[in-house]
Amino acid sequence: MPSLTKIVGDFIGRQKEGSRICLVGGAEIVSDFMRETQVDEMILSIIPIILGDGSRLLNQKLTKMQQYGQIAELHYQREK
Numbered sequence: 178m179p180s181l182t183k184i185v186g187d188f189i190g191r192q193k194e195g196s197r198i199c200l201v202g203g204a205e206i207v208s209d210f211m212r213e214t215q216v217d218e219m220i221l222s223i224i225p226i227i228l229g230d231g232s233r234l235l236n237q238k239l240t241k242m243q244q245y246g247q248i249a250e251l252h253y254q255r256e257k
Contacts, residue, residue, distance in 0.1 A: 182209045223251070 189198060189210070200207065207219055225235050241252035 182206060186210065221249075223249075 185200065185206070186209075189200075192198060200210065211219065226233060235253050236256065237253040238256050239251060240254045243250045243252070
């Protein structure tokens with residue numbers, strides 16, 4: 178049976194140049210595709226939800242996002 182990376186890689190290879198694909202997976206599969214130059218950009222979305230019961234990790238309001246090199250800093254404020 179072919180590996181998941183091969184299956185997804187074959188799919189990506191059949192797409193037209195400039196196609197946008199949402200590849201959902203862990204760091205290993207994304208790194209594989211970036212290394213093979215099949216993925217040009219990675220967008221990391223952070224959804225602060227506790228897995229299992231879907232509870233919000235933070236019940237505060239996101240007020241600011243800032244970048245320092247490779248660090249994404251999220252600022253939350255207590256809702257009054």
